[in-house]
Amino acid sequence: MDFDGSDQPVPDGGELGSAPVAVKISxxxxxxxxxxxxxxxLTEIQPLRTEECMTEPGAAIDHNDGVENKxxxxxxxxxxxxxxSSDVVVYLFGMxxxxxxxxxxxDLSRGALGAVVLADTRRLADCFPAIDYFEHRDTPFVVALNCFEGVRQHELDEVRLALDIDRHVPVVRCDARERESCRDTLVTLVNHSIDMLEAPAPAPSGTAV
Ligand SMILES: Nc1nc2c(ncn2[C@@H]2O[C@H](COP(=O)(O)OP(=O)(O)O)[C@@H](O)[C@H]2O)c(=O)[nH]1
Ligand SMILES: [Mg+2]
Structure with missing residues (x-):
């Protein structure tokens, strides 16, 4: 048993080791x-969903161009x-x-290892708020182009240019309906997050490098 300087004993690593590490992804x-x-x-459990039927008044606000069947x-x-594994559990929070x-x-993204920003090339601008949000918080993120059928496939570099995102941010294609495709996207995100954690902190402005 270790002590943290307070009066309270802190369990040693062996006792903590029984709880899996929780990784949060937005x-x-x-x-x-x-x-x-x-x-x-992606989920192995019945997903918690908060779906409600779209209504006439909502139609004026939630533009469903391209997903008219929604x-x-x-x-x-x-x-x-x-x-x-028995040591690691990933929790997914759809925002x-x-x-x-x-x-x-x-609240939904606090403490997240990183984020997947899904994009639809028919309505690319709709993902700007999410990209801005994670950029301003220095949260690692990847942009995943959800490939809806019958839509021209843009080159990934074209999309990167249109979104004006940094070169180090991964841009990948995915099919949100396919588990393996989604899994590959998460793997890209986790690798990117590790790279960001290991990257040297930028020198303070005005410091000679
Ligand atoms: N064809 C196709 N349809 C998709 C794909 N991903 C989602 N959809 C459909 O698009 C609609 C919107 O998806 P949804 O997951 O509800 O979007 P959300 O608002 O971002 O949560 C639903 O009807 C999905 O079935 C995809 O990759 N291909
Ligand atoms: Mg939804």
Whole structure:
């Protein structure tokens, strides 16, 4: 048993070792881009969903161009879980895309290892708020182009240019309905997050390098 300087004993590593490490990952992006679909494809448990039917008044606010068949919308969050091993469990938090729910983003993304920003090339601008959000918080993120059928496949470099994101931010293609494709996206994110953690801190401005 170790002590942390207070009166309270702190369990040693052996006792802590029984609880798996929890890794939190955010899934973000605009309305109808496939966030709920991705969490559902990845989770090993019944996903927690907060879907509600879309209504006439909402149609004026939630533009479903390109996803006209969409009948429901997430009104809070999606939640899923992936057990990697007895030591590591990943928790997935799908963040609501509509601007009226952005007030929840801080709570849903706090402590996240990183984020997947899903993008639909037919409505690319819809992912700008999520990209801005993670850029300003220095949260590692990858941009994943959800490849909806029948849509021209843009080159990844074209999309990177259009989004004006840093060269080090990975841009990948995925199919939010396919578990393996989503898994590959998460692997890219985790590797990117590790790279960011290991990257040397930038020199303070004005310091000669
Ligand atoms: N064809 C196709 N449809 C998709 C794909 N991903 C999601 N969808 C559909 O697009 C709609 C919007 O997806 P949803 O996950 O609800 O979007 P969210 O608003 O970001 O949570 C749903 O009807 C999905 O079935 C995809 O990769 N291909
Ligand atoms: Mg949703």
């Amino acid at each position: 899934i973000a992006g605009g309305f109808g881009v496939g966030k709920t679909t991705m969490v559902g494809a 009948r429901t919308t997430t009104v809070a969050m999606d939640f899923g879980r992936i057990t990697i 609501p895309g509509q601007s009226r729910f952005w007030f929840m983003w801080d």
